[in-house]
Amino acid sequence: MDQETLENGLAGSASSAKNFPGLDDWRQLNIDQQPTWQEHPDYTNVINELNTVPPLVFAGEVDRLRKNLAEVAKGKAFFLQGGDCAETFEGATADKISARVKTLLQMAVVLTYGASMPVVKMGRMAGQFSKPRSSNTETRDGVTLPTFRGEMVNGFEFAEEARAHDPRRMVQGYHTSASTLNLVRAFTTGGFADLRLVNQWNRGFTSNPAHARYESLSGEIDRALKFMEACGADFDAMKTTELYVGHEGLLLDYERALTRIDSRTNQPYDTSGHFIWIGERTRGLDDAHVDFLSKVRNPIGVKLGPSTTADDALRLIDKLDPEREPGRLTFITRMGASKIRENLPALVEGVQASGAKVVWVTDPMHGNTISVPSGYKTRRFDDVVDEVKGFFEVHEALGSFPGGIHIEMTGDDVAECLGGSDPINEEAFADRYETLCDPRLNHRQSLEIAFLVAEYLSRR
Ligand SMILES: O=C[C@H](O)[C@H](O)COP(=O)(O)O
Numbered sequence: 001m002d003q004e005t006l007e008n009g010l011a012g013s014a015s016s017a018k019n020f021p022g023l024d025d026w027r028q029l030n031i032d033q034q035p036t037w038q039e040h041p042d043y044t045n046v047i048n049e050l051n052t053v054p055p056l057v058f059a060g061e062v063d064r065l066r067k068n069l070a071e072v073a074k075g076k077a078f079f080l081q082g083g084d085c086a087e088t089f090e091g092a093t094a095d096k097i098s099a100r101v102k103t104l105l106q107m108a109v110v111l112t113y114g115a116s117m118p119v120v121k122m123g124r125m126a127g128q129f130s131k132p133r134s135s136n137t138e139t140r141d142g143v144t145l146p147t148f149r150g151e152m153v154n155g156f157e158f159a160e161e162a163r164a165h166d167p168r169r170m171v172q173g174y175h176t177s178a179s180t181l182n183l184v185r186a187f188t189t190g191g192f193a194d195l196r197l198v199n200q201w202n203r204g205f206t207s208n209p210a211h212a213r214y215e216s217l218s219g220e221i222d223r224a225l226k227f228m229e230a231c232g233a234d235f236d237a238m239k240t241t242e243l244y245v246g247h248e249g250l251l252l253d254y255e256r257a258l259t260r261i262d263s264r265t266n267q268p269y270d271t272s273g274h275f276i277w278i279g280e281r282t283r284g285l286d287d288a289h290v291d292f293l294s295k296v297r298n299p300i301g302v303k304l305g306p307s308t309t310a311d312d313a314l315r316l317i318d319k320l321d322p323e324r325e326p327g328r329l330t331f332i333t334r335m336g337a338s339k340i341r342e343n344l345p346a347l348v349e350g351v352q353a354s355g356a357k358v359v360w361v362t363d364p365m366h367g368n369t370i371s372v373p374s375g376y377k378t379r380r381f382d383d384v385v386d387e388v389k390g391f392f393e394v395h396e397a398l399g400s401f402p403g404g405i406h407i408e409m410t411g412d413d414v415a416e417c418l419g420g421s422d423p424i425n426e427e428a429f430a431d432r433y434e435t436l437c438d439p440r441l442n443h444r445q446s447l448e449i450a451f452l453v454a455e456y457l458s459r460r
C-alpha cells in the first residue's frame with residue numbers, strides 16, 4: 001500500500017464487511033423507529049446496491065475528527081454542530097447548501113474568537129434524511145396515514161402512496177448525500193471559507209441596528225484580522241477549512257450497508273458520515289442502535305433527554321467507549337430550559353467520578369419544542385438561549401468543559417422559531433415556515449446564538 005492510501009484510509013472492499021464479527025448482532029435485538037419495508041420487492045436489490053457503492057467519507061477523515069474531538073474532550077477546542085432537522089432531496093440545491101455552509105462558517109469564526117480555541121465544525125448534512133417520531137400515524141380530517149419519517153423512508157405529502165415506506169429512497173438519499181458532500185468539500189476548499197470574507201459577512205450581520213449589541217465583538221475580530229495581516233500572517237493558509245458531516249444513525253439498514261472495513265486497520269467504519277449519533281428515542285442500552293454503533297470506529301454521539309440517569313450515562317460509556325478514548329463519545333444533552341439546571345449536574349458528576357472523558361454538547365432545541373394554537377411546532381429563541389446558558393452555568397459550577405452546541409438551523413430567512421433580536425413572530429409562519437419536521441433557527445437567529453455563546457466562552 002502506498003503512503004497516501006495509508007494516511008487517507010481508503011475503505012476496504014465491501015465484501016470484507018460482509019461477515020465481519022459483531023456487525024450483524026443488532027439484527028437479533030430490539031429495534032425501534034424502523035420502517036416496515038422488508039417485504040418490499042426492491043428491498044434486497046437496494047441493500048445489495050448500497051453494499052457496493054463507494055464510501056461517502058474516508059476512514060482517515062473519521063480518524064482526524066476523532067482526534068479533533070479528543071481536543072474538545074480535553075477542553076482545548078469547541079464543537080459546533082448545525083443543520084436541518086430533516087434534510088430534503090429538493091432542498092439539496094447549491095443556494096441552500098451554500099447558505100447553510102456560510103452560516104456555519106460565520107458562526108465558527110465568532111466562536112473561535114470568543115473561545116480563543118479551534119472550532120470543530122460539523123453540518124447536520126449529507127445524510128440527515130430519517131426521523132424518529134412520537135407517533136406512527138398522523139390523522140387529518142378523519143384520514144389516518146403513516147407519519148412522515150424523513151425522505152429516506154417516505155414522502156411528506158399527505159397521501160397514501162407518498163407515505164408508504166419505500167427502500168428505494170435510501171439510494172436517492174445516498175446520491176443526494178454524495179452531491180451535498182461534493183459541494184461542501186468544494187465550498188470549504190475553494191476560497192469560500194476565506195477568513196476575511198467570512199468576517200465581512202459577519203460585519204453585514206452586525207450592521208443591522210437590531211444586532212448592534214454584537215457590533216463591538218465583530219469590530220474586535222475585524223481589528224484582530226487587520227493586526228494579523230499587518231504582521232504578515234499567511235491568509236492563503238486560512239482560505240480552506242474542514243467541515244465534517246454527521247447525522248442520526250437511525251436507519252440501520254442504511255448504516256450497516258454503508259459500513260466498510262478500513263484497509264489500514266481492518267476495523268469497520270460507517271462511511272455514511274464522519275459522526276453518527278444515537279437519538280433520544282433509540283438509546284436503549286440493550287437495543288440494536290447502541291449495539292451496532294458500538295462496533296464501528298466513528299466518533300459516536302448520544303442524545304440524552306431529561307429522563308436520563310447518571311447510571312444510564314455510565315452504562316452507555318461502558319458500551320460505546322469501553323477503552324475510555326477521548327473523542328470517541330459525545331453526550332448531547334437536550335433537557336429543556338426548565339430542566340437543565342436540575343438534571344445535568346448528576347450526569348456530569350457521575351461521569352466525572354468514573355474518570356471517563358466524554359465531550360459535552362448542548363442541544364438547546366429538542367427539549368424546548370412547543371405547539372402554538374395555529375398548529376405549528378415552534379421554539380422560543382429565549383428558551384434556546386436559556387438552555388445554552390444553563391449548560392454553561394452547570395459546567396462552570398462543576399469544573400467540566402462545555403464542549404459544544406448542536407442546533408437545528410438553516411442559512412435561509414425562514415420563520416420557524418419565535419423571537420430573536422430581529423424578532424420572528426407567529427404571523428410570519430404562514431409564508432416562511434418551511435421545515436418538514438422540527439423548527440430551525442434562521443440565518444440571523446443562528447448568528448445571534450453564536451455571538452451569545454462567544455460572549456460566554458470569552459468570560460471563561
Ligand atoms: O427531530 C426530532 C424528532 O424527530 C421530532 O422532534 C419528532 O417530532 P414529533 O414529536 O412531531 O414526532
Ligand SMILES: C=C(OP(=O)(O)O)C(=O)O
Pocket residue numbers: 085132248278279280281303334363366438
Ligand atoms: C430526533 C432528534 O433529536 P432527539 O433524538 O434528541 O429527539 C433530532 O436531532 O432531530
Ligand SMILES: [Mn+2]
Pocket residue numbers: 085086366408437438
Ligand atoms: Mn429535530
